[in-house]
Amino acid sequence: MLEQGRSGCPINLSLEVLGDKWSLVIIRDMMFGDRRHFRELLNRSEEGIASNILADRLHRLTGNGLVTRAPDPSHKQKVIYSLTEPAIQLVPVMAHLGAWGRRHLPVTRELSVRAELLERGGPELWGELMDELREQHLGTPRAAGRESVSARLRAAYEAELARD
Template identity: 70%
Template structure:
């Protein structure tokens, strides 16, 4: 955590963590793209450089938004997992997406995901967050029973139509 914070204002503190060009995009690719490994994140649509990605991942781990676990048989195979505070960003990402669709020239692929998130509202966000909990925090981490029907994550993927 930076020691030279501007103030204790919660908006300022959030911007100190998320206010750079890449941090929320890295989280977006993990949340909506299902990326869990460095190489997967490196291949994102904005083409982040490897040194910036390594820095952002380290920052997210340091701030408790991601955990990092290694494969003992393969030292370079690291898996990143969301923590509960990162999963709780889903409503923020949904609102940010909705605002972007309304006010900026978003591409159809990304606008479609934002529209699904907006139409589904908090109920869909909670279901999706539970799916993320199960994937990243482990079985039994859901807060609500498994819904009938297709997984919400499949509707929100970056790599396919929603």
């Protein structure tokens, strides 16, 4: 499960698990980009992660209990990565990081529109997204009749791209 760090400080321990450049980016891509295969994570990375770094971080995230790895039932030679409950519970953290970045860093409009929607939606939207991720990654059914948060975020991003 999660590694034991040098100190029992919760911030230090969290940073030991998530504090490198790539771990949160991989979780972001799985969470908001529905990227579940190695090639998708590698080839669709806006930041251009190297394959050896991706393999290492996926191994670490799996070892720390944030991601699982299983054979893909749709393709014998592929594996599918899934977020675990502890990773899904990072949705509010990711929303706050995105909001902070929008306010204080030179972001691009198309890449910040999802962060804006998450910030505006607040805890209610974050909860809906977490339920959706639980359904996708853990197989936990969610309440019927709710519009997909991922679809709303993707539509906002695509609309922003179309404006340019």
